[in-house]
Amino acid sequence: MANLNIDSIKERTFDAIVIGSGMSGGWAAKEFTGKGLKTLVLERGRDVKHIKDYPTTNLYPWEFPHHGVLPDAVQKANPIVNRCYAFGEDAAHFFVKDAEHPYVQEKPFDWIRGYQTGGKSLLWARQTQRWSDFDFEGPARDGFAVDWPIRYKDIAPWYSYVEKFAGISGNRDGIPELPDGEFLPAFPLNVVEQYFSQHVKKNYKNRHVISARCAHLSKPNPVHIEQGRAQCQERTLCQRGCPFGGYFSSNSSTIPWALKSGLCTLRPHSVVESIIYDDKKGKATGVRVIDANTKQAIEYFADVIFVNAAALNSNLILLNSKSNRFPDGLGNDSGTLGKYVAFHNYSAHMSAEYNGAKEWTTDGRNPAGGGYIPRFRNVYKQETDFLRGYACGFSAYRWEQHSSDGIGDELKKNLVKKDLSGWHVGSHMMGETIPKESNYVTLDKDKKDPWGIPQLKISVDYDDNDEKMKKDYIEQMKEMFTSAGFTNIQVFSDHRAPGLDIHEMGGVRMGNDPKTSMLDKWHRLHACPNVYVTDGASMTSTSCQNPSLTYMAFTARAVDHAVGELKKGNV
Numbered sequence: 001m002a003n004l005n006i007d008s009i010k011e012r013t014f015d016a017i018v019i020g021s022g023m024s025g026g027w028a029a030k031e032f033t034g035k036g037l038k039t040l041v042l043e044r045g046r047d048v049k050h051i052k053d054y055p056t057t058n059l060y061p062w063e064f065p066h067h068g069v070l071p072d073a074v075q076k077a078n079p080i081v082n083r084c085y086a087f088g089e090d091a092a093h094f095f096v097k098d099a100e101h102p103y104v105q106e107k108p109f110d111w112i113r114g115y116q117t118g119g120k121s122l123l124w125a126r127q128t129q130r131w132s133d134f135d136f137e138g139p140a141r142d143g144f145a146v147d148w149p150i151r152y153k154d155i156a157p158w159y160s161y162v163e164k165f166a167g168i169s170g171n172r173d174g175i176p177e178l179p180d181g182e183f184l185p186a187f188p189l190n191v192v193e194q195y196f197s198q199h200v201k202k203n204y205k206n207r208h209v210i211s212a213r214c215a216h217l218s219k220p221n222p223v224h225i226e227q228g229r230a231q232c233q234e235r236t237l238c239q240r241g242c243p244f245g246g247y248f249s250s251n252s253s254t255i256p257w258a259l260k261s262g263l264c265t266l267r268p269h270s271v272v273e274s275i276i277y278d279d280k281k282g283k284a285t286g287v288r289v290i291d292a293n294t295k296q297a298i299e300y301f302a303d304v305i306f307v308n309a310a311a312l313n314s315n316l317i318l319l320n321s322k323s324n325r326f327p328d329g330l331g332n333d334s335g336t337l338g339k340y341v342a343f344h345n346y347s348a349h350m351s352a353e354y355n356g357a358k359e360w361t362t363d364g365r366n367p368a369g370g371g372y373i374p375r376f377r378n379v380y381k382q383e384t385d386f387l388r389g390y391a392c393g394f395s396a397y398r399w400e401q402h403s404s405d406g407i408g409d410e411l412k413k414n415l416v417k418k419d420l421s422g423w424h425v426g427s428h429m430m431g432e433t434i435p436k437e438s439n440y441v442t443l444d445k446d447k448k449d450p451w452g453i454p455q456l457k458i459s460v461d462y463d464d465n466d467e468k469m470k471k472d473y474i475e476q477m478k479e480m481f482t483s484a485g486f487t488n489i490q491v492f493s494d495h496r497a498p499g500l501d502i503h504e505m506g507g508v509r510m511g512n513d514p515k516t517s518m519l520d521k522w523h524r525l526h527a528c529p530n531v532y533v534t535d536g537a538s539m540t541s542t543s544c545q546n547p548s549l550t551y552m553a554f555t556a557r558a559v560d561h562a563v564g565e566l567k568k569g570n571v
Contacts, residue, residue, distance in 0.1 A: 009301065014040040014265070015566070017287050017302040019272050019317065022119025024535040024551040025308035026250030027162065029258035029266075031559035032306075037566075039258065040265045040300055042289060044309075045115030047268040048094075048122070050228075050251045054241030056090045064089045083500055084112050086123055091239040094122050104444045106459035108497035111312065111504075117268060118251035119310060120502065123239050126215045126247050126367070127546040128168050129391075130159050130179045134379055135543040142378075142387050145340060145435045146511040148540050149521035152179065158553040166248040166552065167224050169368065170213030178210075178374040178545075185218045186211040187234075187368040191360040192396035192423050197371065199484045206379065207480075209394055212372040215248035215549075227253050236365045247367070269293050271451045274321040275305060275330050275531060283530045283571075284330070290451040303571050304530050304562050307508075308555070311536030315341075315441050315507040316456045318533075331525035334515055337508060339440045341460050342542045344503040345390070345431035348470045348493045350477060352486035354396065354423040361398060361420055370395030373427075375544050377472065386468035390431035391544040392477060398423050425486055429473040432544040433498075434465055435506050460498045503547055505539035523558040530571045534558045 015037035018028040025041065032039040047053075061067055068089045075082045078098045087095050096113040103111055114120040133152045139145040156179070163182040170183040189197060189211055197209035216232040217224055229245030229252055238247050245252035258264040269292035276286045276299065286301035307314045315338050321330035329337045370393070377389035398421045403414035439461065443454035474491050481489050498504075511517020514526035517540070523532045534555040536547060565571045 012299065013301040014038045015302060016040070016304045016306065016562070017042065017300055018306045018308060019287065020119065020308035020310060020313075020535070021117045021250055021255060021266065022114075022308065022310060022535075023121045023124070023250065023548050024555040025306070026118070026121065026254035026258070027552050027555040028306045028308055028534065028559055029264055030254040031556050032563070033258045033261040033263040035559070035563045036263070037563065038263050040267065040302065041255075041258070042270040042272055042287065042300070043117050043266065043268045044271045044292060045117070045119075045268060047266070048116040048118055048241075048251055050241075050245065050256060051243045054243060055093070057237065057240040057243050059090070080110050081112060083110055083496070084502070086239040090237070091123065094239070094241075102447070102449060103455050104447060104457040106457055107461045109458040109460050110497045110499035111458065112499065112502045113310070117255060117266065118249050121249040122241055122251060124548055125369075125546065126238065127369070127372070128163075128170075128213050128215050128549040129372070129374075129545040130181055131155070131543055131545055131550055132177050132179050134177050135541070135545070138388065138543070139541050142382070144387060145541050146509070146513065146516050149510055149512045154521070155550070155553050155557065158557040159549065162549070162552040162556055164221075165223060166215055166253065167217045167220065167229070168213060168549070169216050169218040171211050173208065173210045175208055175210070175374055177379050181213070183213070184221070187214070187216070187218060187366050189371055190362050190366070190396055191357050192354055192425065193371045193394065195357065196394065196396070196425070196484055200373075200480065203483060204480070207373065207376045209371045209373050212368040212370060212393070214368040216367045217246050227257060229253065232367055234365045234367055236367055238367065271453065272309065272317050273297070273451070273453055275307075275317065277321065277323040277325060277330060277528065279323060279325050284528055290453070292451065295451060303566060304532070306555075306559070306562075307531065307533045307537070308535045311341075311504045311507065311539075312441055312456060312458070314533055314535055314537035316443070316453075318508060319441075319443050320454060326527070330531065331518055331527045333527045334517060336516065336518055338442050339437050339507065340435035340509055341439045341441055341504065341506045342433045342435040342539070343460065343498045343505065344501040344542060344544065345433055345462070345466050345470065346428060346501045347462075347466075347496050348473055348491070349426065349428035350474070350481070350489060350491045351424060351426045352481050352489040354425055354486050356485070357423060369393065377476075384468070384472055386465045386472065387434055388432040388469070389544060390429045390469055390473050392430070392473070393428045394425070396423055396425045425481070427477050427481075429470065429477075430501075430544050430546075431466065431469045431473065432542050434463070435509070435541060436463070441507055460504075462498065503536070503542070505536040505542050505547065508533045508537040509540045510538055511540060522561045523554060532558050532562060
């Protein structure tokens with residue numbers, strides 16, 4: 001019996017364990033296996049295999065029972081996830097339903113999740129911008145949060161590394177606050193987007209409208225072909241899963257790459273209950289898992305553990321990883337675990353019309369979504385009554401119109417006739433929010449989920465800085481729209497709850513001082529250096545760029561460091 005127990009432990013022992021298979025977890029798996037480490041990837045949801053498990057990817061609109069719209073009963077049963085723009089009949093199977101994984105809202109928070117292999121990398125908006133030192137130096141310069149322990153020079157080569165593998169389209173725009181990357185050809189702006197870009201360049205200092213940078217293969221390189229991916233077909237049906245691998249996801253790229261090494265074990269239906277800490281050894285030794293189907297507890301062991309469960313779940317796991325050494329959560333000597341959570345403010349957008357360029361229309365679809373306006377407020381100096389700033393999306397479009405007037409032959413002729421609408425333009429804000437101690441997550445003392453794990457309690461809200469920033473976005477974009485000759489400008493402020501941006505960050509922040517932060521410059525827990533956190537939980541501040549590219553670069557860099565420490569015998 002003793003030998004059987006030893007054999008069982010041996011079978012459950014790996015060089016590295018990665019918790020989560022999404023955007024950053026997939027990268028951790030690829031990097032560990034690429035460096036020769038036997039790696040276990042734990043995914044709490046079901047397995048989703050590239051192409052095979054994209055059931056709606058090639059369906060025509062009329063092939064959906066409800067033409068793409070979810071039944072009213074389903075929408076009413078899911079008031080939280082139903083607010084997400086991609087939660088429709090074609091992609092609902094990739095989203096967590098409200099009743100399946102409960103959580104406690106101390107303040108309103110729309111927690112949008114995707115529990116399956118690949119996580120939300122199947123569903124993301126695929127926008128990819130680098131950070132600059134204006135972002136990494138922000139907290140120290142502007143007096144909020146704590147100083148980042150890294151700068152752009154530390155992460156720049158890792159941005160290049162992941163961009164080449166993932167495939168990022170864009171132009172080299174030469175904007176200091178938005179560094180250029182290793183780009184495939186950009187998806188071009190249309191005629192009205194180009195007009196607005198030229199107008200802004202001519203009339204505004206340090207403001208730019210550029211082609212949005214996105215994780216789509218506009219022109220694949222050999223490394224992308226080797227992954228089994230093909231050129232983006234510009235279908236813009238990405239939330240269904242792409243059978244061409246035209247956009248980057250863990251499912252089409254990093255997870256298959258790791259699996260083909262023969263060194264990766266992927267275990268779906270594995271809900272991580274906690275990380276096991278050995279008081280005598282002074283380090284983490286493994287992970288305790290609850291099988292999602294059988295509810296059986298299983299333990300796995302490894303020398304190094306990467307926590308990539310997505311920001312709030314990574315907080316939950318660490319908070320629930322209690323021991324004699326860490327009664328308040330693994331590594332939580334500073335008392336900051338679960339605190340200083342932040343997000344992106346998407347709560348304002350606007351639309352307008354443009355009377356020019358009537359001789360032009362668009363051909364095809366743009367998976368990049370059009371234009372991107374990098375942050376232009378408080379970049380080189382403090383110039384407003386709020387801290388930090390916002391980026392903006394911008395797009396222009398027109399569509400075919402059909403009249404349903406008349407009856408008989410007249411109706412038929414009207415339905416067949418195709419008239420083009422005028423040009424419409426739109427913009428949305430993506431504002432940086434300030435991490436605050438009062439924005440936190442913690443474990444509920446009474447409520448547990450179906451696997452016996454405490455539910456996460458979320459207390460996150462907007463503040464006065466967010467309101468001032470939104471007001472400035474509306475004023476500045478409205479003035480820019482007016483000066484460009486756009487008319488019928490409509491402003492929308494939806495007062496959405498935090499979370500619907502799906503960019504939650506923080507709670508396990510990086511920092512130089514173990515007394516005020518959780519992670520060091522390599523993403524290791526200060527107090528437990530064989531545990532790394534490289535997803536959104538690790539963010540010290542949020543900037544206003546889409547964060548996924550930064551998570552990828554952080555993860556590749558951290559794995560390189562972890563493997564180096566293993567080889568030195570330091571872990």
